[in-house]
Amino acid sequence: MCAPGKGVETLRGLRAKGLSRRAIAAAVESGDLLHLRRGIYADRDTCSPVVTAARHGGRLGCVSAARHLGLWTLAEDHPTHVWMGGAGHAYAHEGCACIAHWDDGPVEQGFALPSIPRVLRQVLRCQGVESFFTALESALRRDELSASGRDWLRDHTNDAAREALAFARFDADSGLESLVRWRLRTWNLPVRTQVRVISVGRVDLLIGDALIVEIDGAGNHDGPAHRHRDLRRDAHAAIWGFVSLRFDYALVVHDWPTVEHAILAYVDRGLHLRR
Ligand SMILES: [Zn+2]
Ligand SMILES: [Zn+2]
Ligand SMILES: [Zn+2]
Incomplete structure (x- = not known):
């Protein structure tokens, strides 16, 4: 920021x-x-994206605004998404690769970012409902989306977004966790999040009462010390009758079918249930 x-x-x-x-x-x-x-x-x-947006003739919008506001985004840093308002004027500038958004709305004085509901709607239209859902859950977790903001979104988006609004929680722990819950929702699995498991501690997801799904975010699981800690958790989980699956960012984002098949294979064999 x-x-x-x-x-x-x-x-x-x-x-x-x-x-x-x-x-x-x-x-x-x-x-x-x-x-x-x-x-x-x-x-x-x-910040350089803010400068880029101003050079382009607008202000940060969409995923670039979401990222600048500290919300979870699945999109890359580049290019810059720029909100032009309904009647802006785009300027040519060096190195421009901007993605302009022309949705109309009250342009405040100065170069203030669009409101969080507007940012979320831009993300929905530009990046689809999954990105919308992860950004939405981070806004809720940070208590930055009011009830009236949620009402506005219900009235100004589509059925997919309304489903996301109904499904969203206030206590999601990471964008990856949000994405996994969203993608698993159609299977109607008994998924709980941030459950405290005996001898292991808090786990990201618990399916049924015995299948632990851990989602390793970028950065915080690198290095031998973390690897040792993760292996230790898995071993302790096994001692107490749990089974563990562990996925990382690349698998969840780029190879979802493998993640889904792995989880469903365990569920099909009833490994998510205590015997
Ligand atoms: Zn900044
Ligand atoms: Zn965009
Ligand atoms: Zn530009």
Whole structure:
């Protein structure tokens, strides 16, 4: 996130803050201010996607806004998704690969990001319901989507999004966990999340009362110490009569059929039930 009070500003806005034209020119000269295009400036510490969106003539939108707001997104960092409002003007700029969103809406003063419900709707339209669902659950977990925001989404989206809104929880622990729950929902399995299992601790998902599914997020399961800890958890789970399946980001996102077949194979054999 950009430092508080830092970001994109119009020439008029800078002048209103009491900066003279001479001071602005000096700040551009020293590098404290970036001159993005005619009449538009940014503080030196402004995040680069924010700068890119302003160069393009808009503000961050969709997955780029979601990421900047700290919501879980399944999309890559690049290109930048830009919200142009309903009547913006796009500018050519160096290295532009922006994906512009032209949905109409109240454009606030300055360069404020779209509201969270609007960001979520942009994600839905651009990236589909799975990305919408993961971003939605992270907004709920962070208590950043009000009841009226959820009502607005119900009224301004589609059936798939309404299903996602009905299915979403407030306590999801990661975007990967959200995605796995969403994809498993059609099988009507007895899935519980963040269950405390004897001698193991909290597990990501427990299917039935005996099948543990662990989802290793990027980064936090690398290295011998973590690998040892994971193996130890699996061994303790086995001692107490649980079976464990462990998947990582690449499997969940890029090879879902394998993940699904593995889980369903265990369920078909009744391994999710205590005997
Ligand atoms: Zn920022
Ligand atoms: Zn988009
Ligand atoms: Zn652009």
